[in-house]
Amino acid sequence: VNPVKEIYWTHISADGFRLAMIWKHGGIYMDTDIISMRPIQEVDFLAAEGSRDCSNGIFGFQRHYQYLWECMEDFVKNYNGAIWGQQGPRLLTRILARRCELPIFKHVEDTTCGNISILHPQRFYPIPYSAWRRYFEVWDPLGTFNNSYALHLWNFMNKDMKKVTAESNTVAENLFIKYCPLTYEFIVKATPRK
Incomplete structure (x- = not known):
């Protein structure tokens, strides 16, 4: 990693930090440009940004959740600082796809992948x-x-x-x-x- 040459270094660092913090302590991560409107009922969840994409702008898990550990391992193994989102939304989507088929949302209904709730894009991204x-x-x-x-x-x-x-x-x-x-x-x- 050469932070001087990597234009996404600040974003990549933030991507890694949020994974590690939620893995270690558990809880919900939200980007600072998210306005919370009401409590999120789910405990272990990912937010779908579209039909085939998970967001890393908001997610929540209990501490030491295995899915997050797999994300952190892949973060290192498949590191590529030249690709926007490689260590962010693409990472969360990639690891989820190893576990289940990515959902195609037809109605405003959430779905699951094992014990992970995948929340419909309307939950956080009604305006794309x-x-x-x-x-x-x-x-x-x-x-x-x-x-x-x-x-x-x-x-x-x-x-x-x-x-x-x-x-x-x-x-x-x-x-x-x-x-x-x-x-x-x-x-x-x-x-x-x-």
């Missing part, structure tokens, strides 16, 4: 990464996120540096008001609008 700008559009609350535990805001995609602004009535602003009221009061409302 390709449509991340929808969080900054005007809010239409009708049944929008009824099947979700949390929402991933896709900050990595936000190259145009869109911000949550007060009184914009965007999806993001309404989410902050309801689920992150302290953040909304101290950061969003305190930031002068341009």
Whole structure:
């Protein structure tokens, strides 16, 4: 590993750290750009980002869970810092595929692979990464996120540096008001609008 030459080194380090921490201590890992809306009922789970992809932006397991150990072994064995997600979502998907056939979701129902719950993309990714700008559009609350535990805001995609602004009535602003009221009061409302 040469961190100077590897453009994804920071992400890869974070990928390894989250696996090791959850393996050692157990619990739920969530990226910092995820807004939690309600408790997650499952204990050992992966979040499907699409029909054939697991996310490493959110997952939860009991401590010393064998699946995570297999992920950490593969992290080292099949290390390739030149491929985005090789040690992240592709890793979790690859190890799951060794255990079971990856699910094809037809309805908003979760599935399982042994003792691992695979949560439907609607649970965390009702707005896919390709449509991340929808969080900054005007809010239409009708049944929008009824099947979700949390929402991933896709900050990595936000190259145009869109911000949550007060009184914009965007999806993001309404989410902050309801689920992150302290953040909304101290950061969003305190930031002068341009």
